[in-house]
Amino acid sequence: MKIVYFAWLREKTGVSEETVSLPDSVNDVRGLIEWLGAKDPGYADAFDDLAVVRVAVNQEYANLDAQLGPGDEVAFFPPVTGG
Amino acid sequence: MKIVYFAWLREKTGVSEETVSLPDSVNDVRGLIEWLGAKDPGYADAFDDLAVVRVAVNQEYANLDAQLGPGDEVAFFPPVTGG
């Protein structure tokens, strides 16, 4: 699975893009966030306040319960500020 | 007093601009319209339906009760259709 990070989530994780193999126990966005946070304090910091984290799965907005599969692209980013 | 006419009011009266001396009995817009209508059938036709006639006195919208004096400029025109 591919994960991409933008803005300060990219800075806090130190990663703009990575490919991971999920353990069988992780099958939704919430599980992915917990698993990533347990790996590294930078990730734990990035995901500290989920109220300011937005998620997209395959380029569509998704919520924490969205199911994930190996071919998906998951994106984490703050509330947008374009326009 | 100067009177100006626009759009189909100009066409019905046959006049785009005229200078008139009001009799003492005419002192408001309503009186002016009656006096003009009595002069000529073209004017009577132009003022037949006052619901579709707008009035400006000295370049400001005015109503039928607006008082008139010799130095005023009165304009008669249909509801506007610019923009």
Add this chain to the structure above:
Amino acid sequence: MIRVQREDFDVGAELDRLSADRGSVGGLCAFVGLVRDMSGRRAISAIELEHYPSMTERALEQIEAEATERWPLDASIVIHRFGRLEPGERIVLVGTASAHRQAAFEACEFIVDWLKTKAPFWKREHTDAGTRWVDARASDSAALARWDREDAAGHGPSVRARGAPKKAAE
């Protein structure tokens, strides 16, 4: 700024001028009115716009001043053409510049609604059936009525006049 003229205008250049040297401008809203090619089922060959010169400029200045009083505008422009115009030609430009996009949108729409119902211009259409004066539309008066102030009720002038939710953005 207001201008009443026969000639066409350059929309891009006019909008650039609204924000030039005004670093506080975050958004511009513009409306461009164009001559349509059909009137009902009749093809329009041209329109003629007559106006009342000595009243027009004064009226446009008043409406621009009122918009500037009601919304926090940094700059605005109203250009209205007169004379003979063919389908596709520009008739009018209204542009507003503000720090806040909603102010720019509302002020622009307010000015356009006002132009349609108060500015002393009259359109005559030429079609193969002859020429006719265009009738004013009741819907244009209704559009302007949306902006009636509700000061007496103690509401702010802009968002409430629109009927938008109170939480709406600035």
Add this chain to the structure above:
Amino acid sequence: MIRVQREDFDVGAELDRLSADRGSVGGLCAFVGLVRDMSGRRAISAIELEHYPSMTERALEQIEAEATERWPLDASIVIHRFGRLEPGERIVLVGTASAHRQAAFEACEFIVDWLKTKAPFWKREHTDAGTRWVDARASDSAALARWDREDAAGHGPSVRARGAPKKAAE
């Protein structure tokens, strides 16, 4: 039409394209977003706009399609820049063309509200105090919420969603 690009754009030329060869267009509405020169009391030297390329184009196409479904538009354009931009530079253009001016205004404002809250762009400001990511504003979400459909209640989508009086012009 949507475009996501580093380069500037020509507002006048883009709006001309919206009405070219479309004789039914009676009005164009445009919004241009610009980089402001101040952030609070700090002077901005530049902003950087980061985006999520594979999502951005898809998202902009969706919103343009939704606007076209909700309002009778003849054409529309959304251009959003990314990269480094200095105060006064254009960030975004939204343009809408319709036979009816209120449709052009509403659709344009709808797209802008949507861009501000859903399009995957992030702004970083550079000032003499350093750089910081711009925070999203709650007022932007509130602005978008104005457009929530009320289909379930049987109301039409456009004027009612706005809360405007039912008599308002088309």
